[in-house]
Structure formats: C-alpha cells, structure tokens
Amino acid sequence: MKPSKPALPDGVSVIFNDAAAFSAAPFIVVSLYTDSYEAKAQRLIASCRGLQLPGAFYRLPAVHNSISLSGVDDMAYTKSEIIRLALTTFSKPVLYVDADMVFKERPEKVRGLTRTSDFAVYNWLSDPEADSWQLLEVPQGGGKSSGRRYWQFKFALDLIDPTQLVASGATQFWSPAPVSLALLERWQDAIAEHPMAADDECLDFAFNNGDHSGLRYAWLDKSYTRYPWWPHIKPVINHPDDVTGESGRIGLAEKDERKRYYPQRAKYSPPSPASFPRGAILDTLDRRLMKNEGGRLVPVGTIKTRFWI
Numbered sequence: 001m002k003p004s005k006p007a008l009p010d011g012v013s014v015i016f017n018d019a020a021a022f023s024a025a026p027f028i029v030v031s032l033y034t035d036s037y038e039a040k041a042q043r044l045i046a047s048c049r050g051l052q053l054p055g056a057f058y059r060l061p062a063v064h065n066s067i068s069l070s071g072v073d074d075m076a077y078t079k080s081e082i083i084r085l086a087l088t089t090f091s092k093p094v095l096y097v098d099a100d101m102v103f104k105e106r107p108e109k110v111r112g113l114t115r116t117s118d119f120a121v122y123n124w125l126s127d128p129e130a131d132s133w134q135l136l137e138v139p140q141g142g143g144k145s146s147g148r149r150y151w152q153f154k155f156a157l158d159l160i161d162p163t164q165l166v167a168s169g170a171t172q173f174w175s176p177a178p179v180s181l182a183l184l185e186r187w188q189d190a191i192a193e194h195p196m197a198a199d200d201e202c203l204d205f206a207f208n209n210g211d212h213s214g215l216r217y218a219w220l221d222k223s224y225t226r227y228p229w230w231p232h233i234k235p236v237i238n239h240p241d242d243v244t245g246e247s248g249r250i251g252l253a254e255k256d257e258r259k260r261y262y263p264q265r266a267k268y269s270p271p272s273p274a275s276f277p278r279g280a281i282l283d284t285l286d287r288r289l290m291k292n293e294g295g296r297l298v299p300v301g302t303i304k305t306r307f308w309i
Contacts, residue, residue: 007089009076011061017045018054022090026114027173029055030086032079033099034063040100040241047103056090057099058082066191066199069246079169079199080187087176087184097237098170105236113173113218118180120173120218121203122225125261126162129272130222131155132229135242136281138297148309149285150297153278154229161266162219165207169200171225171237179215186210194252201252201260209258231284232276232305276303284309 008014022028029048033041041057048055064078065071075081079096086094093114095107113120124130134154138146157166174180186206187199194202226235228242252260276282281290281297289301 008058008085009081012076013059015045015057015059016055017048017057018052021052021054022092025054025092026111027093027095028086028090029053029103030058030083030094030096031055031099031101032058032060032063032077032082034060037099043102044097044099051103051106053103053106056086058085064191064199065196066202069196069248073195075188075192078188078191080184080191080203083172083174084181084184084188087174087181091176093173093175096172096174098239100239100241101170102238102240103236104238107224107236109220109224109236110173114175116216117173117218118175118177118216119183120220121165122168122171122222123162123219124157124166124168125159125164125266126219127222128160128269129275130157131271131275131278132227133231133276133282134229148231149283150290151231151282151284153276153280156271156278158269158271159263159266160269164261164265165204166261167200167203167207168225168227169203170227170239171220173218173220179212183207183210183212183215193255196250197252198246198249204260205252205258208261226308231282231307231309234306234308277301282307 031044045057060077062077063071064075065073066078083094083096095110132154133151135148136150136152138150140146183206187203190202190206191199222230222233223236226233226237227239271278277289283290284307287303288299289303290297291300
C-alpha cells in the first residue's frame with residue numbers, strides 16, 4: 001500500500017524510498033534537508049535503499065534557525081514539526097535521522113523499540129562511558145599530515161541521571177502515541193520560546209520541564225548516533241563528517257527558573273575504568289596508548305579495541 005500524500009507546508013516536497021513497503025514496515029525512516037544538503041541526503045537515501053529501509057525524506061525550501069543559524073523563523077521547518085507531520089501522516093513509528101547521517105547496518109534495536117517505547121534518543125546523562133575524543137595533528141617527517149591516526153581527549157559530562165535528558169539528537173525514535181505527540185508539541189513550544197537556541201537543547205528543555213507521565217522512553221547507545229568523536233564505536237548509524245560548532249549560537253537561557261536540565265539533581269560519574277585514560281593520546285593505527293614526552297610520542301600501553309575511522 002502506497003502511503004497517502006502528506007499535507008505539506010508551502011514549498012515542501014517528499015521523496016519516498018520503497019513506498020510499497022510502508023504498510024508492512026514496523027517503522028519508517030524520516031529525514032529533512034534543503035538544496036545545500038542534497039548530496040548528503042542522497043547519500044543517506046542510498047544507504048537506506050541498500051538496507052531495504054523504507055523512508056520519507058522531506059525537501060524543504062529552508063530550515064528553522066534552531067537547526068542552522070542561517071535558517072529562518074518559520075516554525076513549519078523545525079525538526080519537531082516535520083517529525084509530527086510524518087507521524088500523523090503515516091500513523092506508525094518514525095526513526096528520524098539527520099540528513100548527514102548514513103546507515104551502516106540495519107537498526108535492529110529499533111524493531112524492539114516499536115513494541116516497548118514511545119521515544120528514544122542518545123542521552124549523555126544515561127551513559128557512564130561518554131568520553132569524546134578529537135583529532136590531534138602530530139608533525140610527520142617531510143611535512144606530511146598524521147591524518148586521522150592520533151586522537152586526544154575532548155569532553156565528558158561526568159554526570160549521570162537517566163531520568164533527565166541531554167540529547168545528541170541526530171537519531172530519534174518516535175511512536176505515533178498521544179504522549180509522543182504531546183512531547184513533540186512541548187518541543188515545538190520550547191523552540192518558539194527560545195529563539196536561536198539549538199533544537200537539541202530545546203528538546204532537553206521540553207523533556208526536563210514537562211509532564212511525561214505515561215511516556216515510555218529509552219536511550220539509544222552511541223552506535224545509533226555515532227559521531228566521529230567516538231572513533232572506538234562501531235557505527236550502526238554513522239555521522240561520517242567532522243562536526244564543527246556554529247559560531248554565534250546562543251545557549252538556551254534559563255526562563256522562569258526552568259533550565260535546560262538540572263545538574264544538581266544528577267550524580268557525579270567518575271571516569272569509567274573501561275574508558276581510555278584521558279591523559280593519553282590514542283594511536284589508532286598501531287593501537288597504542290601514547291604520551292607526549294618533550295615533543296615525542298612515547299608508547300605507554302596497548303589498545304585492544306578496534307577503531308572505525
């Protein structure tokens with residue numbers, strides 16, 4: 001059964017992948033993109049096609065400024081609105097992914113989520129091993145670049161509270177249940193209430209300041225939102241491109257004593273023994289832990305973990 005044509009906002013079109021499979025599929029992949037992301041969106045669509053994942057890909061004339069600072073004020077072009085549109089159009093669970101993501105494997109865990117959960121996303125506050133890493137350029141002989149070989153510690157939140165949310169929202173699962181639609185509405189309201197704040201932060205605000213009684217939520221592992229700063233994680237859904245922050249982005253401000261999240265409610269989470277030592281440099285080629293001694297890298301240990309660079 002081919003899905004019915006969505007009631008689309010002005011200027012929006014949709015590309016279907018494997019539309020004939022929509023009725024039998026337990027969920028559909030959904031994404032949004034503009035002309036400037038056409039090549040990346042086609043890369044995403046190709047990865048869905050290769051794994052036989054039905055999807056609906058919304059081509060927008062612009063995105064909201066909660067997605068990109070160069071975006072517009074029109075609330076029809078937010079992530080929350082496009083996800084809501086897909087849920088109400090197809091009446092089945094949606095796996096939203098950003099257009100610059102790529103499926104490397106079938107997301108088998110999502111099938112289970114369709115039976116147990118209404119909402120799922122990666123949550124920094126639920127992950128005791130969330131250390132992130134960044135590339136380190138090490139001078140090579142002959143002026144050569146060390147490429148993507150060496151990595152150093154970048155960031156960790158060091159807090160744990162799985163009842164609160166600090167999201168990386170490149171991959172999100174949503175059911176069409178009323179409780180999910182209610183959270184989407186609160187997310188949309190938070191975006192409107194906090195101009196120029198990033199949509200991930202607005203999602204945190206909506207979750208952490210709303211009543212989500214009855215909402216069955218779960219937290220995705222890193223492999224389903226695999227960013228380059230986790231080079232040791234085998235990706236299921238990958239962000240293959242390096243991530244650069246947006247200069248000038250305004251953090252979500254506290255409003256009426258409501259915050260994006262409440263650190264004082266979380267517990268301190270010390271570095272996990274299973275994580276790499278934060279003071280070490282990772283040599284992903286020879287799988288060694290290194291340290292800098294007088295400008296020279298000296299091995300101090302071995303790494304058993306495989307890397308996906």
